[in-house]
Amino acid sequence: MTLLNKTLPEERRGKLKHMLAQGQLVRAIEAHNGLSGIIADNARIEGQDADGNQVVREFDAIWESSLTDSASKGHPDIEVISFDSRLHTIHEILAVTKKPMIVDGDTGGDPNMFEYTVSKLERAGVSAVIIEDKVFPKRNSLEAGTTQTLQEPQAFAYKIKRGKAVQMTDDFMIIARLESLIAGLGLDDALDRARAYLEAGADGIMIHSKSKDPSEILEFAKRYQSLLAELEMDKPLVCVPTTYNNIVEEELKQSGFHIVIYANHLLRTAYKSMLETARTILLNQRSFEADPMCAPLRDIFDAVGFLDVKEKDRLDESNKNTPVIIPAAG
Amino acid sequence: MTLLNKTLPEERRGKLKHMLAQGQLVRAIEAHNGLSGIIADNARIEGQDADGNQVVREFDAIWESSLTDSASKGHPDIEVISFDSRLHTIHEILAVTKKPMIVDGDTGGDPNMFEYTVSKLERAGVSAVIIEDKVFPKRNSLEAGTTQTLQEPQAFAYKIKRGKAVQMTDDFMIIARLESLIAGLGLDDALDRARAYLEAGADGIMIHSKSKDPSEILEFAKRYQSLLAELEMDKPLVCVPTTYNNIVEEELKQSGFHIVIYANHLLRTAYKSMLETARTILLNQRSFEADPMCAPLRDIFDAVGFLDVKEKDRLDESNKNTPVIIPAAG
Amino acid sequence: MTLLNKTLPEERRGKLKHMLAQGQLVRAIEAHNGLSGIIADNARIEGQDADGNQVVREFDAIWESSLTDSASKGHPDIEVISFDSRLHTIHEILAVTKKPMIVDGDTGGDPNMFEYTVSKLERAGVSAVIIEDKVFPKRNSLEAGTTQTLQEPQAFAYKIKRGKAVQMTDDFMIIARLESLIAGLGLDDALDRARAYLEAGADGIMIHSKSKDPSEILEFAKRYQSLLAELEMDKPLVCVPTTYNNIVEEELKQSGFHIVIYANHLLRTAYKSMLETARTILLNQRSFEADPMCAPLRDIFDAVGFLDVKEKDRLDESNKNTPVIIPAAG
């Protein structure tokens, strides 16, 4: 499977902008390593909907998340897993997938660091980076009671401007993530920041919230439309419905959102199932009872291309791992 | 949690030999990244057994698997994920765990490469490496119909000898993995190879099988006892009950096994649950229905130390991410 | 300097083929890390030649060498520094340079590994990979008395064919390196192999020699012309004049070579000067006497972009590393 997934940076990079241009709601799911990237690439449902129409659904994009990349490596989401390590994971995922990737860029560091980030991601074929307006090193937004420190809006806008200036293609996007609601600063602050960041050149806005109720982000979306109209701009709006998970995609689309990110679910389900499987083995002192919770090895062999290798080995008559030794004069 | 897990190489390295010396059956489970390593470290059941005795069970060791490390990175198990990449993962796991680690060393490469492998693993604090007697680059053993090429026993024995010669402590173990049953060569071949490898200095033997029935490995274990008696040695025997998963640990112990490795279950369960969660989200066009399949973020925050960070941030009065700017003369 | 060097993979990849198409002799020099890559990119002489003509000369391409990448990491050139580690260095160099890169692909591993190699290099923006027809793990070719084992020509040709089949663009080249002369097998063997590899799809041939006298490679070049004529092909010829260093580029070009690689000189000069500087400091017990052997820090600051950062910091009025702390409701 995986070598079939090979895609050039120049083929992949513009895919996100292309989807947005077509008015499509972009559905992204988190990946934190090559295998979860393959799932983001391959997961698919087919069937008939209530009206008997044939439906096929896939994810449109891969979200390379700071939280899940850090947690996958056993570390907290505090920028201690630094960009060098993140880029390593990003290359790993890009090597085995085809879909466009949106990268969670944390704070982006200082403007000089952010220039390097933009340059390296764009070359790799990433489609967008989202940076959040917190002070380095940030704290994850979703744990109640965590101290959050926002950056002064003009300093953050300046960082966006610096990033846009080093970008080489029209394909790449820099999206500004607003932490006003996370920090309890309210909608007005969020709108002011959105304005400042858009004016600085941001290609879109992500509004973050940890409320269980989507009303505040829906209200933001409404006011964001007015802001865009006033600015005579057309820039996509992004949401991450981790806590307000009742609302369906169609409703988000109708409310003015263009990208929906399922930001941490693959890691969270992996963690839950790994823990349960581990405990089931401990309980039974064998893996028999845990096996139904595990994919057959063959499914994984298929997903990562081992069955392809097996087939190629079989076709390969001339390459039997048998070197003919030819004595060297040296 | 994670910084509490800090352990020095010199503290960890000898733990496996120590457990074996105490006559304990060592129960190892696969890990392929920091987070699955934390699960291998932390998973635990407590309760009463049938006789009303209080029971606590944990895993004793971490198995850093070539199959799952490769698959986690989206690659097949054919040594294309090379030792440099494996070592990267090994360091990642060691940074957040306390339990002893056994590394799946694939073929070990050629003797010169294997010297580097032994040296780097021993320094990192790994307790054992298991290498298999196939020709580089190997193919995974568990897929039927895959071409398998074994190495000539004396060449493999020589590689073991070279590895033992560069080892610096008594703590580290080099265990030889027999692929005779996988390759259809039978028990006699396996026993001949076991003899050659033990005589070359191997610290233990792993007998691999992809049969659903444990009888061939139980027969091997019986004849291995005789071999040890004849050689006047006492070297542990390892099994990997992936396919013959009916047999319980106690029975394996009674049959002469000292280490049982659950070699791929955390990755397999992660893959299965990730795929199901992805499809559940696609089906419902929101994550609400998938959420029960996902661990609460808080559990992951706890596991990777984010709650510790939050607490330390709170205690930290003097460190508010607020630099006092002191103008520099430059 | 470095961020000015940003170049997209799609811009860089085809540069080598373009130069060759123009009939230019391509002059490549080895790099083993970002800084030596910057030198390969920037080194330049200007002046008047004997006839009073204004001359400007630069290197045309970067050779990412297995020998020097391995040695830079303190390891011997025996493929113990594996492709994962090499790719890490390749990304490092590509991040700060503009010129096309030719990668020393060692043996290329087995055909399945080589597919991954080709796919990853092409995506990164590399222009060519050169693989040599030895058995894995190879030994460096330039040390007398080293055991060399060549691969059976058809097996190697098959590997080339597999590599060509996964290539995605017309820009990328797979060049076959002949070790016949290194192994003492003579010109006829080299020519037979060249034919087999070209017929398998190789985009060029490199003929290697450790003779101090260029006559054998010149003779090869002459017969290679005939071979090309016979095959009705036009494929470039590459040489590495490490030992036969008397011959000048113009003569090599006249003799039919298209690419000349200075394959290890930057590392060798770095090693020599580092050792001398270290000893000069030891001798004098201060660095005063060694300083003339060292570049001023400012030159390095310039080369790696620190002076740019300093200038941007100065222009940056709004970004004083001064977060305005906005109390979070949490």
Place this chain on the structure above:
Amino acid sequence: MTLLNKTLPEERRGKLKHMLAQGQLVRAIEAHNGLSGIIADNARIEGQDADGNQVVREFDAIWESSLTDSASKGHPDIEVISFDSRLHTIHEILAVTKKPMIVDGDTGGDPNMFEYTVSKLERAGVSAVIIEDKVFPKRNSLEAGTTQTLQEPQAFAYKIKRGKAVQMTDDFMIIARLESLIAGLGLDDALDRARAYLEAGADGIMIHSKSKDPSEILEFAKRYQSLLAELEMDKPLVCVPTTYNNIVEEELKQSGFHIVIYANHLLRTAYKSMLETARTILLNQRSFEADPMCAPLRDIFDAVGFLDVKEKDRLDESNKNTPVIIPAAG
């Protein structure tokens, strides 16, 4: 050579403290990759001094420098080469050297990041980390006119305290680097900071200066003695005589310094010689004239262990890279 250099973390970690306890002046030199680490390990002079005494001198320790590690990777010294990347280099150097290592820890990040840094370095076998009291992301200290922002002393002292609390052995040292003189804040500020950091648990102090005249650091050393006496402490003092390079080690020792770091000379000499060699080749259109500026390949083969491999290959009768293929039932 390199595999002979294998050293366990527990053997190496305490070497620096041991040298200091013996009253020895510790002479450290910068390394930025495996090969420069080998030079730091191996460089040695022998001879007779003016009085006819036999003298042998080596470096005592390796300085893993942020400036040179970053520059080697083609990046400016602004913490854009993050700790993950630095740790990668550190492991590379540790794999092929025996001498104790002192790591340039930049600012150390925030206290939570610094805990991870301490934990990872100590496990790796590093002997000391030096962190400087600037605000993240720092700017290199040696370029005139660069904006420097110091951290508030109590915040920095708190970071030291956090680092000391996670340390596991007595062997590891956390040394505080004073940037007061770099920032133009004078000796009193430096002394006040030294006091605060020592009281917080720092194991030593490094005083940095970019003056060409050592008088300010000598004056600091004198007042540091008084401070130690007042605090009833005995903690080593470190200097980096890059700019004031006239003063010899003996004089620094007499003035109260315990560690002298030659902080960037191997990279600076490598850069200078690489550039000259590149230009010499361009000038002559062959490498003949540049060869005297380059070490013979054989010297490098020796340094990185290739000659050992060659010798082992020769001794190895049973391992001819010749797999015996045993047909698998599969």
